[in-house]
Amino acid sequence: MSQQARSRKADEVRPEYDFSGGVWGKHHLAYKAGTNVVVPEDDVAEAFPDSPSVNRALRLLMELAKNQVSST
Secondary structure: OOHHHHHHHHHOOOOOOOOOOOOOOOOHHHHHHOOOOOOOOHHHHHHOOOHHHHHHHHHHHHHHHHHHHHHO
């Protein structure tokens, strides 16, 4: 089998993958605006299991840091 034939076969979509209901560019604008994905390490993820808990903790940290700078 030639290299070209092999790469063509590798590019084919498997029959079990059904993209017939897909929407081209559905998330384009969101990604264009920018994304910020952060993956916490296991111990942090255990303490903060969801986005709201992470956001609360970070807002508290920001407030503490702001108060620290204001008082010095």
